[in-house]
Amino acid sequence: MLGTIEARLERERDQLPLWLPVALGLGVASWFMLASRNSWSAFLLAGSALALASLAFGRATRLFRSLGFFALVAVIGASLIWVRAEWMDTETLQRPVASRFVAQVVSVEHLPARETVRLLVRSPSDPDLPHRFRVNIDEEAAPDGVQAGAWVSLNARLMPPPRAAVPGAYDFSQRAWFEGIGATGRAWGDVEIVRPAPGGSWRGWLETRRARLAAHVADRVGAGEGAIAATLATGDRGRIAEEDAEAMRRSGLAHLLAISGLHVTAVIGVAMLLMLKLLALSPRLALHAPLILIAAGGGAVAGLGYTLFTGSEVPTVRACVAAMLVLVGVAMGRDAITLRLVATGALVVLIFWPETLVGPSFQLSFAAVTAIIALHEHPRTKKLLSRRDEPWAKKVGRFALGLLLTGLVVEIALMPIALFHFNKAGLYGALANIVAIPLTTFVIIPLEALALFLDIFGLGAPVWWLVGKTLGLLLSLAHGVSGTPGAVALLPAMPMAAYALMIGGGLWFCLWKAQWRFFGFAPILAGALWALVTPAADILVTGDGQHMAVRGGDGTLALLRPRAGDYVRDMFNETSGVEDEAGALDDLGSAWCSHDSCRVTLWRGGRQWRIFATRSSYYLPYPALIEECTAADIVVSDRRMPEGCAPRWLLADRTTLRETGGLAITLSSPSVRTVLEPGDDHPWRRSGQ
CATH class of the missing domain: 1.10.287 (Helix Hairpins)
Structure with a gap:
């Protein structure tokens, strides 16, 4: 058996380096999944022991050498994320506060679709506030001159960074810790500029130019198409209407809105092509100068500039790093589009930003690129899609077939990731991308670049009209696909x-x-x-105890508080893997509700379950409350229940929920999943929320 494995590893020795980022990622993921310092230390010790034993006693075999290096790199990954998490040491707000303060603006994000401006500020004058936090202000209240480097005075109500409301929901507190955000909130009243941004601030200058360009592009194109055009030019997604954004997500085209590999590649490709063609006009340069090397350098400058101008988000930085590696390969005359390129890019990102591993952006982008390259490196695929001397109709058909195969492989690769993070995945994205990717890469982005260039001379209007028409076609495609029956697969939170x-x-x-x-x-x-x-939870309870969703026999949800906002409704629906509008618990046939409380009976797992929940700020008479508690299997409340309240199975009141966070309760095989684990020592959990 060992001999067979050894022989296979020997034949696959060129593939072994590809497992280095996998090992590094395993170490990072293990640190996130394990809860306590003792567990992290045990992982490091076990990995180190395995590495030492393998390298000490099995150096003669490729199997044990590979195993030893894999374990060693996994230990390095766990150490990297542990050190980075502790080094961040984000100062976090402990409880909600309302305060007036003066603070310096770090960055400004305009969200016209929400009529909001989002400020990231630091160094507030109020010593009780975190050093760095995020606050939203009304667009009307934002004075001219709000930019990075300016000092502003405002009133705001701030909250600790919210953790996941229920198991499987989005946990902003984790992201906030690594981004150094200690609170979030909203301002009210007037916002005053105490001290304008210094004239020499490159960040403020860049943000101002970016905002002006986004406004210019949106105005030139207009309507929803203008919002998409501004996104492609500057990465500013704040203008996109929610219905357009949702259509792009449901149709599998949302990746076009995130400035990543597709956009960076298009910009670099256009820059290289223009530079190469212009330089080739000179016979002297064409014969004696290394035009490919010069064009690669020009493409690198264009890619770096585009990355900086679009906000230097982590996905864009990742794409830029990968593009730089490709350009180095091109300059050296090597085939750079290989899985080793992907592995190198993943290693770079995980070394500098190990926390990105657990985010959907990292997983989606690297999974897509890995699947694409693995497909096109296969000999049969190369034989099928390689260029050949044939009629143009066959060439077009072969190109379309390549896009279809690539789209199908990408959809299959990304579906489990999308279902895990978002509980939904588009089913027709492969077909939609056959049209959308060439349209965006070869038509929309070049036309937009040409229109911006012609605007220098006041001649861009006809091209902007073409940009609007092509973007209208893209949006029509997104809405058409998203509205097709069965366009989206839904799944409850998976283990x-x-x-x-x-x-x-x-x-x-x-x-x-x-x-x-x-x-x-x-x-x-x-x-x-x-x-x-894995069944959907029968009962979901948010961490504050105010909201509860009960799954009816037909799979739809019924809410304890029917006036719950869209955020709560969407969160319950996504976690449960349902799309139908949630109803009210009052309308459930097996429920009885008053203004102050609800009692509902469910049949699950061959037995009857009785749930009692409070839903107002008024206290029930003590005898009636104790009677309800005694008759119930589960009691849910956003207040602390008296000691006499003893349900038969579970009490989820304010005291319990403070320790557990939100709950996902399954009744068919009775179990409870919690947001917080006992002894969880991750720093964003220790921050005292």
């Missing part, structure tokens, strides 16, 4: 272990070349089956 099986199996299949790569299908299928058979 972490099921997701890990699918990711591990996918990596095994993509990173090997020999026949044993097909062994990866076993964990993929096991994880998919596990996710599909």
Whole structure:
């Protein structure tokens, strides 16, 4: 057996370096999944012991050498994220406050679709506030001159960074910790500029130019198309209407709105092509100068400038790093589009930003690129899609077939990631992207660049009209696909272990070349089956106890508080994997509700469950409350229940929820999942929320 494995590893020795970022990512992921310092220390010690033992006693075999290096790199990954998390030491607000303060603006984000301006500020005059936090102000209240470097005075109500409301929901507190954001909130009243931004601030200058360009592009194109055009030019997504953004998500085209590999590649490609053609006009340069090298340098400058101008978001930086590696390969005359490029880019990102591993952006982008390259490196795919001397109709058909195959592979690769993070995934994205990607890359972005250039001479209007028409076609495609029946697959929150099986199996299949790569299908299928058979929670309770959703027999949700806002409704729907509008608990046939409380009966797992929940600020008479508690299996309340309240199975009141966070309760096989784990020592948990 060992001999067979050794022989296979020997044949696949060129693929072994591809597992270095996987090992680094395993260490980072393990630190996030394990809860306590003792667990982290045990992981580091176990990994170090495995590495030392493998390298000490198995150096003669490739299997044990590979295992030793894998364990060592995993230890490095866990150490990197632990050190980075502790080094951030974000000062976090402990409880809601309302305050007037003076603070310096770090960055400004305009959100016209919400009529809001979002400020990231630091060094507030109020010593009780965190050093750095985020606050939204009304667009009308934002004075001229609000830019990075300015000092502003305002009133605001601030909250600690919100953690996940229920298990499986988005946890902003984790992201806020690594971004150094200690609070979020909203301002009221007038905002005054105490001290304008210094004239020499490059960040303020860049933000001002970016905002002006976004406004200029949006105005030249107009309507929803203008918002998309501004996004492609500057990365500013604040103008996009929610219905357009949702259509792009449901149709699998949302990646076009995030400035990433597609956009950076298009900018660099256009810059290289223009520079190459212009330089080639000179016979002397064409014959004696290294035009490819010069064009690659020009493309690199264009890519770096575009990355800075669009806000230097982590996905854009990742794409820029990968593009720079490709340009280096082009300058050296090497084939740079390989899985080793992807592995190198992943290593760079994980070394400098290890926390990005657990975010959907990192996983989606690297999964897509890995799947694409693995597909096109396969000999059969190369044979099928390679260029050849044939009629143009066949060339177009072969190109379309390549796009379709690429889209299908990307959709399959991204579906488990989208379902895990967002509980939904588009099913027709492969078909939509056959049109959308060429349209955006070869038509919209070049036309927009040409229109901006012609605006220098006041001649851009006809081209802007073309930009608007092509973007209108893109939006029509998004709305048409998103409105097609069955366009979106929905799934309740899946177990972490099921997701890990699918990711591990996918990596095994993509990173090997020999026949044993097909062994990866076993964990993929096991994880998919596990996710599909995992039932949605019967009851969801938010961490503050104010909101509860009960799943009815038809799968729809009924809310304890019918006037809950859109955010709460969307969060419950996404976590439960349902799309129908949530109703009121009052309308559930097995429920009885008054203004102050609700009592509902559910049949699950062959038995009857009785749930009692309070929903107003008024206290019930003590005898009636104790009677309800005694008769109930589960009691939910946003207040602290008296000691005499003893339900048969679970009491989820303010005291309990402070320790557990939000709850996801399954009744068919009774179990409770919590947002907070006992002894969780991650720094954003220790921050005292």
